[in-house]
Amino acid sequence: MEAQVLAALHHAPGPATAAWVQERLGGDLAYTTVMTILSRLHAKQAVTRERAGRAYAWTPAADEAGLAALRMRRVLDGEPDRDAVLTSFVSTLSAHDEQLLRSLLAAAGPARRSPGHHPATGHRPSDEARGG
Numbered sequence: 001m002e003a004q005v006l007a008a009l010h011h012a013p014g015p016a017t018a019a020w021v022q023e024r025l026g027g028d029l030a031y032t033t034v035m036t037i038l039s040r041l042h043a044k045q046a047v048t049r050e051r052a053g054r055a056y057a058w059t060p061a062a063d064e065a066g067l068a069a070l071r072m073r074r075v076l077d078g079e080p081d082r083d084a085v086l087t088s089f090v091s092t093l094s095a096h097d098e099q100l101l102r103s104l105l106a107a108a109g110p111a112r113r114s115p116g117h118h119p120a121t122g123h124r125p126s127d128e129a130r131g132g
Helices: 004-012 018-024 031-043 062-079 082-091 095-112
Strands: 047-052 057-059
Touching: 004 018, 004 031, 004 057, 018 031, 018 057, 031 047, 031 057, 057 082
Parallel strands: none
Antiparallel strands: 047 057
16 A cells, blocks of 8 residues: 555655645545555655645655665664675576666765665764664
8 A cells, every 4th residue: 555655655746645646646545554655655754745735745755766775774674684685685686687786886885885774865964773
């Protein structure tokens, strides 16, 4: 359902209300269900919101590629053995994807690849945030 709501927001001409999203989804979902989904997406930082009278107007926080990257980062952040996950992921890349990844890493430079660096925010997490 989250993907359907995000798809509707991506097709909106601008910030959209929950009622607009509900209408675009065919009205099969209750308004409260749409609000719950939007609130969960907001907690995941997948959408932003701004006041529009008594309601909120919702906007996707990123394009489809950015949202996919956010999901990938969340999965990685939730794993206790990041090295094993990354090793497994990289070992299954196609030759083209491997070359693209190498090019992107080279273009990012050494500062972006420093241990603990968080590319989305530009900072390193605290020891507590890293579980230390």
